[in-house]
Amino acid sequence: MATGSLLPGARAKAARAVMLALLATTLPGLANAQTPDATVVMARDFMFMPTSLTIKAGSTVTWTNEDEEPHTIVSDAGLFRSAAIDTNESFSFRFDKPGTYHYACSIHPRMVGTIIVQ
Amino acid sequence: MSESASVESRRRALRCLAFGGAGTLFALTGGVFTPIELAAAAAGADRSARLGKPLFVQISDTHIGFSKEANPDVAATLERSIELVNGLPEQPALIIHTGDITHLSKPAEFDLAQQLLKRLRTTELHTVPGEHDTTDATVSEYFNRFGQPSGNRGYYSFDHAGVHFVALVNVLQFKPGGLGTLGAEQLAWLGSDLRDRSDSTPIVVFAHMPMWSIYEPWGWGTADAPQLMALLRRFGSVTLLNGHIHQIVQKVEGNMTFHTARSTAYPQPPAGAAEGPGPLKVPAEQLSGMLGITSVAVRKHPRSLLLSDTSLA
Numbered sequence: 461m462a463t464g465s466l467l468p469g470a471r472a473k474a475a476r477a478v479m480l481a482l483l484a485t486t487l488p489g490l491a492n493a494q495t496p497d498a499t500v501v502m503a504r505d506f507m508f509m510p511t512s513l514t515i516k517a518g519s520t521v522t523w524t525n526e527d528e529e530p531h532t533i534v535s536d537a538g539l540f541r542s543a544a545i546d547t548n549e550s551f552s553f554r555f556d557k558p559g560t561y562h563y564a565c566s567i568h569p570r571m572v573g574t575i576i577v578q
Numbered sequence: 579m580s581e582s583a584s585v586e587s588r589r590r591a592l593r594c595l596a597f598g599g600a601g602t603l604f605a606l607t608g609g610v611f612t613p614i615e616l617a618a619a620a621a622g623a624d625r626s627a628r629l630g631k632p633l634f635v636q637i638s639d640t641h642i643g644f645s646k647e648a649n650p651d652v653a654a655t656l657e658r659s660i661e662l663v664n665g666l667p668e669q670p671a672l673i674i675h676t677g678d679i680t681h682l683s684k685p686a687e688f689d690l691a692q693q694l695l696k697r698l699r700t701t702e703l704h705t706v707p708g709e710h711d712t713t714d715a716t717v718s719e720y721f722n723r724f725g726q727p728s729g730n731r732g733y734y735s736f737d738h739a740g741v742h743f744v745a746l747v748n749v750l751q752f753k754p755g756g757l758g759t760l761g762a763e764q765l766a767w768l769g770s771d772l773r774d775r776s777d778s779t780p781i782v783v784f785a786h787m788p789m790w791s792i793y794e795p796w797g798w799g800t801a802d803a804p805q806l807m808a809l810l811r812r813f814g815s816v817t818l819l820n821g822h823i824h825q826i827v828q829k830v831e832g833n834m835t836f837h838t839a840r841s842t843a844y845p846q847p848p849a850g851a852a853e854g855p856g857p858l859k860v861p862a863e864q865l866s867g868m869l870g871i872t873s874v875a876v877r878k879h880p881r882s883l884l885l886s887d888t889s890l891a
Contacts, residue, residue, distance in 0.1 A: 506854030528646050529856040530682055532713050544682040544713035547646070567709045568854065569752040569797055 508573035638821030639841030643681035648857035677708030677786030793849035
């Protein structure tokens with residue numbers, strides 16, 4: 461993961477997500493736990509964080525916009541499409557089927573992300 | 579700061595917007611449009627008289643619905659921009675809005691924008707959508723209001739005063755990780771639209787995103803612009819107008835003049851000067867100088883030297 465360009469806050473968040481992911485895989489009791497942080501994607505400084513997120517089928521991902529510009533969440537395959545998400549607003553989508561889902565912001569198409577559903 | 583002081587400084591800023599070099603004006607000379615400062619034209623009757631009748635005014639990136647620190651009152655700055663146009667010694671024949679009419683594609687934002695734009699003394703309004711106008715789930719709010727001239731395709735053409743105008747859409751078929759796109763269907767339509775026109779027909783092309791690469795990391799360009807240029811190259815005078823980047827950038831290449839208009843809402847940072855192309859916060863007294871409109875005039879005497887001292891703010 462290229463963390464070099466991330467702000468300290470984003471890096472801490474990313475580290476926390478990685479730790480939670482590690483906990484989830486190493487502790488059997490937590491393997492199926494829904495950890496709120498793990499299903500949240502932040503749009504911050506024109507990047508999706510985490511850029512790639514792995515979740516269990518049936519989980520809901522919530523994207524929250526921390527930028528002053530609105531962003532959108534648009535699936536490459538046309539599976540989901542948010543309206544404009546303004547500052548501090550969110551958009552959620554539930555992923556029922558395993559697979560790899562790529563998405564982008566249609567206002568800033570360089571902003572891309574992936575949801576991997578297991 | 580007290581509220582009254584804030585209001586007063588806003589008023590001062592708006593006065594500056596009206597009188598302080600808010601935009602540029604184009605004149606058609608020798609078949610090539612050339613921009614000059616609009617404020618200078620409005621201020622000097624002598625100079626504006628020499629410019630001839632304005633053909634059209636370009637308004638862009640009004641972002642109705644935006645209310646953040648960079649400009650908490652974008653309706654007011656649009657109103658002042660409209661007053662600037664209405665105050666021109668001669669009214670333009672038509673108005674072109676190059677997109678991002680609204681900030682979030684909300685019905686109420688479109689309604690307010692339309693209500694304000696109706697205050698223009700010139701009633702003929704042509705639009706193209708920006709990516710901020712097409713974020714509603716069904717991409718229908720823009721087309722319900724402005725889709726008719728194009729049969730809801732978004733792109734269309736028309737003629738006025740011997741000039742052929744082409745409105746293009748480069749915000750709908752975006753490529754993840756990439757630039758704006760016109761698409762094969764639109765390019766094929768343009769090919770047939772231009773086929774029977776003589777090389778000497780002045781062409782004005784307008785779209786929301788730049789039709790040349792200004793800064794690819796921020797998506798400031800159009801991926802299939804080379805195919806567009808191939809269709810336009812034979813014409814003696816081509817003017818390509820856009821908005822999107824909220825600042826003036828210009829390029830002249832052969833017979834093609836590329837010009838990016840200011841926003842009436844808020845400035846954006848120069849290419850690469852921030853994390854991304856978001857609103858640029860500037861001191862209140864600087865804001866007015868960074869907003870504006872673009873106007874285009876047809877010169878009656880194209881050989882005049884007036885255009886040689888053209889400058890961009």
